[in-house]
Amino acid sequence: MNGYVLALDQGTTSSRAVLCDANGELRTVAQYPLRQIYPRPGWVEHDPMDILDTILHAMAEAFEKSKLSPTDIAAIGITNQRETTILWDKKTGQPVCNAIVWQCRRTAELCEQLKAQGLGDLIYQRTGLLIDPYFSGTKLRWMLDQSPDLRRRAQAGELLCGTVDSWLIWNLTGRQVHCTDYSNASRTMLFDIDRLCWDEDICKALDIPMSMLPQPVPSSQVYGTMAKGLPGLKALAGIPICGSAGDQQAALFGQGCFREGMAKNTYGTGCFTLMNTGSHSIRCDSGLLTSVAWSIGGKVTYALEGSAFNAGSAIQWLRDQCGVIATSHDVDILAESIPNNGGVYFVPAFTGLGAPYWDSYARGSFFGLTRGSGKAELSRAVLEGIAFEVADLVQTMNEAAPVSISELRVDGGACVSDFMMQFQADLLRLPVNRPENVESTALGAAFLAGLAAGVWSSTEDLEHIRRTQQVFQPVMAIQDRNRALQNWHTAVELSRLWGQRYQL
DSSP states (O other): OOOEEEEEEEOSSEEEEEEEOTTSOEEEEEEEEOOOBOSSTTOOEEOHHHHHHHHHHHHHHHHHHHTOOGGGEEEEEEEEOSSOBEEEETTTOOBSSOEEOTTOOTTHHHHHHHHHTTOHHHHHHHHSOOSOTTSHHHHHHHHHTTOHHHHHHHHTTOEEEEOHHHHHHHHHTTSOOOEEEHHHHTTTTSEETTTTEEOHHHHHHTTOOGGGSOEEEOSEEEEEEOOTTOTTOGGGTTOEEEEEEEHHHHHHHHTTOOSTTOEEEEESSSEEEEEEOTTOOOOOSSSOEEEEEEEETTEEEEEEEEEESOSHHHHHIIIIISOSOSSTTHHHHHHHTSSSOTTOEEEOOBTBBOTTTOBTTOOOEEESOOTTOOHHHHHHHHHHHHHHHHHHHHHHHHHHSSSOOSOEEEESGGGGOHHHHHHHHHHHTSOEEEESOOOHHHHHHHHHHHHHHTSSSSHHHHHTTOOEEEEEOOOSOHHHHHHHHHHHHHHHHHHHHHHHHHHO
């Protein structure tokens, strides 16, 4: 039987294609960087054609390198940067503007207006989300507000919109299928996560024509097949596209967190902590979000989520904007070269703070700098700042959820840092479990597609695929840990104060 699955992992900074076998082993990986566009401070965009082109190139390269026959590939799964919003012409297939990326804060003022209108409780109860520029709804409203012609065309049914999964599925199926899976839909601020449909009241309040929206579908089923004539991919025509999930839900699935109370954190561009809450869509007053984790075989699984907007992006900033390090690995070497942080703390609030603060105006800040502070102190402070963010998320989650997290499973590019994983375990006072294969996001997409295609019959088959590479146990003295957290929270409040004053 054909037992390979091609997983497409379209992320914030790159597009990747991963071919894995029925044992979860990676056969080939191809990756292309994605151009970042920063029109103004706090604004982040992508060219949708760059997104599509890089995915097509990655798919072609991964397939060519694999030396497999097309008949060896059973399915294609997709996982993607969430909330990023794309608007395109239904007839020509061309984007009408750049995609607005999840990190973008341009709709902060609109969000404040929606809160002032008293929509916060309605949106939270229906969608599980707070009103914030993070989510797709206000991004789409902003796009339509840019010209009367765009709104006219949207109302006339001439435009389509969606998150990145919708854009890719629409193009890969030859512009035949316009859909989004429940996990991605649940991050738009337009989707009722209990009724599993677009919410008419919220769409009306945001003045968004529902005819533009993709059809919501489960995370593991056949959506369509690869079209003929795609550049470099003619051999893959007819292969079913049958799995889709937002990147963080895909990582939760790829980490084998199939049971209620299991949790993971992904150290990517941002940090995202998710806990499986089973069939319960929990609402709480602690700044956490509730999303659809996945839907398989008519059963919906929900997740509590805490998000920090900047994590790996802070390491990239040290490298690319500041020139403090030449490679990402250098940050670990420098951090480990000194016995402590020298009193230097870093708040990675380049695009505001996510949970539990939800402060769009906070700004990235270093505190405690002295004349003796150098590259090592800055590097260590950045790694510690990322771990502090996650500690806040896990503490908030443990206070809100009926079951406490007993172990944190980790993945994402930055989790290769032994220093940061050890510091994370010290802050959490929990084991931090890193797998041998940290490609959890791509594996999650592959698993969802493979289940629909019959490569695997159930999640029980998948539980044995994940293998632990290392478990980090807490060793820091409790008083040192508590003092560090107190200093961190002081730094956070100062960064928020500066952001508020700066806006004035």
